[in-house]
Structure formats: C-alpha cells, structure tokens
Amino acid sequence: MNTINLIGNTPLVQLQHYSTDKVRIYAKLEMYNPGGSVKDRLGKYLIERAVERGLLRRGGQLVEATAGNTGIGLALVATQYNIQCVIFAPEGFSEEKIEIMRALGATIYRTPKAEGMLGARRAAQDYAVQTGAYYTNQFETDDNPAAYKETLAQELLRELPTMKYFVAGAGSGGTFSGVSEVIQAQGVKSVVVEPPGSILSGGSKRKHDTEGIGVEEWPPFLDKAWIERVEVVPDEVAFRHVRELAKHEGMLVGSSSGAALEGALRVAGRIEQGDIAVVFPDGSDRYMSKRIFQYGGF
CATH class of the missing domain: 3.40.50.1100 (Rossmann fold)
Structure with missing residues (x-):
C-alpha cells in the first residue's frame, strides 16, 4: 500500500x-x-485518468490554478508518478497550504490577489500553452x-x-x-x-x-x-x-x-x-x- x-x-x-x-x-x-482535504480525491482522479488516457506521462509535468487544497491533492499524488506539479495560486490565501505544496515538491507561482482565481486560471492556461504541461483544469473538466x-x-x-x-x-x-x-x-x-x-x-x-x-x-x-x-x-x-x-x-x-x-x-x-x-x-x-x-x- x-x-x-x-x-x-x-x-x-x-x-x-x-x-x-x-x-x-x-x-x-x-x-x-x-493530504488533509476532500481535494485529495480530485487530485488522485485527475492524475489517474490523464495517465490512463495518455495525456500525462510518468515523469511529465502538470499545471493547475488553485488556492491550495487541490494543489496539495495533485502534488501528493504526483509524487507517486514522478510528475512535476506546477501551481498558480493567488496571493492572500493560507500560507500553510503553499508551504505544504512546496514540501510535496510543487513549484508555486503567485498571481495578483486583485485578479482572484480567474487570474490564476489564465496564468495556468498560458503556462500550459507555452511549456506543453498538462493543464488539469479543475474548474471546467467533467x-x-x-x-x-x-x-x-x-x-x-x-x-x-x-x-x-x-x-x-x-x-x-x-x-x-x-x-x-x-x-x-x-x-x-x-x-x-x-x-x-x-x-x-x-x-x-x-x-x-x-x-x-x-x-x-x-x-x-x-x-x-x-x-x-x-x-x-x-x-x-x-x-x-x-x-x-x-x-x-x-x-x-x-x-x-x-x-x-x-x-x-x-x-x-x-x-x-x-x-x-x-x-x-x-x-x-x-x-x-x-x-x-x-x-x-x-
């Protein structure tokens, strides 16, 4: 186990x-x-389905926009697949969540607080386009x-x-x-x-x-x-x-x-x-x- x-x-x-x-x-x-939250369920599901579909490979990279818990769930599961996790998080949210994500190996980019989660989502999507990272897109994916x-x-x-x-x-x-x-x-x-x-x-x-x-x-x-x-x-x-x-x-x-x-x-x-x-x-x-x-x- x-x-x-x-x-x-x-x-x-x-x-x-x-x-x-x-x-x-x-x-x-x-x-x-x-990982301490309900979003562990989501992190596990998003990564497992993406790997099954060939959209994300072991050793690959994913990106997401999140205030914290989804990022923790993704980073936690990513450790088991040797996947690099990149997170865009708005300023102003719990710093403990940011530190937990970093401890799990995630790379964190902060976006302006005034732009809210929509700003973080735009930044994550741009990063995916520029780098080829898999965008898990929690806010829109079924x-x-x-x-x-x-x-x-x-x-x-x-x-x-x-x-x-x-x-x-x-x-x-x-x-x-x-x-x-x-x-x-x-x-x-x-x-x-x-x-x-x-x-x-x-x-x-x-x-x-x-x-x-x-x-x-x-x-x-x-x-x-x-x-x-x-x-x-x-x-x-x-x-x-x-x-x-x-x-x-x-x-x-x-x-x-x-x-x-x-x-x-x-x-x-x-x-x-x-x-x-x-x-x-x-x-x-x-x-x-x-x-x-x-x-x-x-």
Missing part, C-alpha cells in the same frame, strides 16, 4: 451537540485524507464531478442510507455536483453553501474571508436542477461555528466547514425529522496564520 491508497473512506460522524432525536446531522470528515460520483457519493449512500439532505460548499463546484447528481436519483435533496461575494445566489463577486468556497463564475458542470436551495453564510457565522465545533465536538475544521455546518443547521430548522449529511472539507491546522480561532476579535 502507498499513500494514495489511503485517500477516501473518511469517517462519517454524528454531531452530537447539533443533532436531536428526530433530526440528526452527520459530518464527513475529509481532513482524514492523507473529471472534477466524476471524482466524487465514484467515491464520496457512493460512500455516503453506503454509510448513511437514511440520508434525506446533503449539504456542501462550492469552490470549483465539483464536490457538490458529483455527489448531488448521484444521490438525487435516490430522492436525497441537496443544499449548496457559499459566502457573500459568491455568485450562485445571484449576487456579485467580492472579497470574503471564508477560504475554499466561493464561486466567481457558474461551474459548467453544475446543473441548477440539483440545487434545492443556496444558503449564503456570512464569514463571521462560519468562523463562529469553527470555534464551537472545537469546543462542543472536538473537531478542528476550516472555515468552509463552519459555513457548511450553518447550512446543515438551517436545513435542520426547516424539517421535522430526517438525517442530514454535511461535508467538512479540511482542518483548521492550515489556517493558523490566519488566526482562524480569533476571527472577529475572539
């Missing part, structure tokens, strides 16, 4: 503090993947949702057959799309979570402090029919839940997990009974430089 065989089959844990006898909330703890159709969706259906609602944030939109497409055939409803400044709810894009989620343009693989509801969660609410999850559940999670919990709690407040599954994408350890537990002056 090697490291990438440890990706997936993460724990599903009932949140005791937030559940009731009739409405139970279960969290999928994706920080237990070897392999993104496919990674979760084949892994996370199947795990949730197996582990929580009583699931009535699925709640997840959207960054690239792949996790939400892939899982929702599969589980809605089983009658499960899906709720997507985003911070203010993300565009799924119809607002305009702007800065937010919740990392890992937030959409600048509609993902091409996200079908609006899969969205039962969009929940917009303010940064201060997401970070408050981060502190409360540590205190009440002993879970050390990132701010996107705090936002996802708020989405699940809103669902719980609208239904009389049923089981809710929520994705906690990563842990708090990679946001300590952002003072994740002190956000808002705490």
